[in-house]
Ligand SMILES: Nc1ncnc2c1ncn2[C@@H]1O[C@H](COP(=O)(O)OP(=O)(O)OP(=O)(O)O)[C@@H](O)[C@H]1O
């Protein structure tokens with residue numbers, strides 16, 4: 001199964017008068033590495049927040065493999081295979097590296113059929129949405145009690161999925177180069193390792209769409225280069241679509257197959273790295289704020 | 301300079317962080333000692349042991365909510381009351397609704413009702429975080445107490461319920477303080493086992509993730525609503541167990557036993573003991589519940605008698621001080637009253653202790669194992685930095 005296709009149609013996100021995103025269309029075919037660039041405040045992170053259910057967009061649609069995901073709760077979107085990292089690293093700071101990854105595996109550490117109904121999009125009426133949950137309450141209570149009982153009694157089936165998950169978490173740590181940091185508290189990891197750990201945690205959710213928000217921010221050139229290699233390898237090994245926000249032009253040009261450019265919440269250009277670099281509007285947007293290529297992007 | 305301070309901080313941490321693992325054998329020893337010599341202690345002592353065990357149990361319950369899931373709950377007494385009232389309403393001849401049920405039938409009922417009320421109180425506070433959560437849950441604790449006061453047809457209001465049927469084991473009835481102490485010990489061990497199993501499972505990790513960063517936890521596929529409610533329900537069930545054991549022990553269930561003070565005591569135990577750490581909770585209970593009881597013992601008074609000479613030395617000093625400063629400080633009380641006086645002011649001492657702990661040891665006196673672990677893997681980056689700049 002290759003990565004999921006992502007379709008964003010007419011997406012808008014307003015914050016009290018400020019249009020952080022306006023009428024944005026993006027089509028990402030399955031398995032592509034797509035770059036999203038744009039000056040500070042262009043709306044790139046806001047786009048990710050909409051894609052992952054952190055924000056509910058004020059207009060437009062988001063489709064994953066043709067099914068609407070806008071309006072769903074964050075955990076529902078995640079269960080459908082959308083995973084992300086954060087611009088300002090957000091690890092579970094007081095948990096160990098491997099625990100961070102295991103939290104990422106959460107939805108896959110299940111015993112039994114784990115049948116899952118497709119999540120229902122909310123109607124927009126709070127009371128109606130609340131009422132819709134009532135019939136499912138006894139079932140939810142039953143499964144919660146079941147889960148707690150499994151945690152306490154630890155039957156062989158539970159032990160097996162736990163140890164499988166631990167093995168898998170170890171392999172993930174290994175694939176991002178953190179095999180020797182397994183039991184370190186996330187907060188104590190060096191900065192570059194924290195970014196790698198975030199990536200391993202995102203991969204643990206088994207994403208079909210992986211959203212990376214400035215994965216090389218704050219890294220030195222060597223670290224950035226190895227991150228670029230890692231991202232390529234991930235796309236191939238984990239069969240996922242990757243959307244990548246990036247300020248370092250070297251990274252963007254090196255790894256992205258297609259690039260979408262945002263400015264003031266609007267899509268101003270799209271195309272191959274070479275095309276985008278030549279686009280007059282892109283040059284203008286960038287010249288208006290700072291030099292066109294490379295350079296030190298200040299932390300937001 | 302900065303790195304010097306960092307390494308001093310580390311030395312300091314080292315001494316502190318080792319405490320929980322050193323403390324564990326002491327706690328186990330104390331428990332074993334109290335059981336082996338159970339017949340040597342008189343009833344006052346056993347009562348203290350029982351209360352320490354009870355509060356340790358309650359603390360482990362609240363620890364699930366506050367320590368593991370990071371939900372600041374100031375209304376824990378609500379679940380304690382639920383457990384006590386379940387056993388009392390359905391298992392006391394003076395109750396208008398006596399169901400003539402065996403105690404052991406009522407315990408699972410109490411646990412179930414406790415968990416249910418945990419969920420019901422959890423539902424409205426789901427969107428709240430931090431301080432707001434604390435304030436609303438504080439209100440819930442009071443609501444339950446006021447309900448108990450006013451639902452005369454069930455609770456007999458402030459006249460309370462008594463003659464509660466005792467737990468009958470078949471070969472013996474649990475009536476004696478000693479038997480109740482053993483009972484609370486067994487319950488505490490069971491709660492300890494259950495909560496630590498859950499902590500080390502997918503559920504426990506989900507709770508910790510929510511505590512660390514709720515939004516990110518959701519982004520990892522965790523249904524935060526579900527797991528928060530599970531934390532409330534688990535904690536509440538433990539609270540109800542405590543109540544169900546307390547009711548036949550004290551044999552008087554009335555609203556005045558379920559004041560805000562209970563919630564505060566339990567929370568203080570969890571915070572001072574060290575959030576997320578069971579040994580710390582037991583130690584916290586010993587310090588905050590055991591010591592004030594101990595201070596009021598006759599033995600303590602007898603012992604303090606030996607310090608009568610201190611009074612002879614210090615009173616002239618106080619008189620002298622009063623004449624010089626126009627203050628009117630009272631004489632030192634009789635030494636045998638010191639313990640009682642101190643116990644009287646224990647909330648002042650608690651408050652001070654809490655402030656000191658929060659300033660010096662924000663993770664509690666005995667922080668969770670996590671922090672020990674952290675220390676065993678010294679962060680290389682920091683080490684390198686401290687060596688470089690020295
Ligand atoms: N929750 C919010 N409430 C109000 N305004 C917001 C919110 N989130 C984002 N914005 C605004 O939306 C605009 C776009 O922000 P966004 O974080 O998406 O920019 P960005 O492209 O990621 O920039 P950067 O390169 O600095 O990370 C900014 O003007 C920001 O202030």
Ligand SMILES: [Mg+2]
Nearest residue numbers: 044045087300
């Ligand atoms: Mg951003």
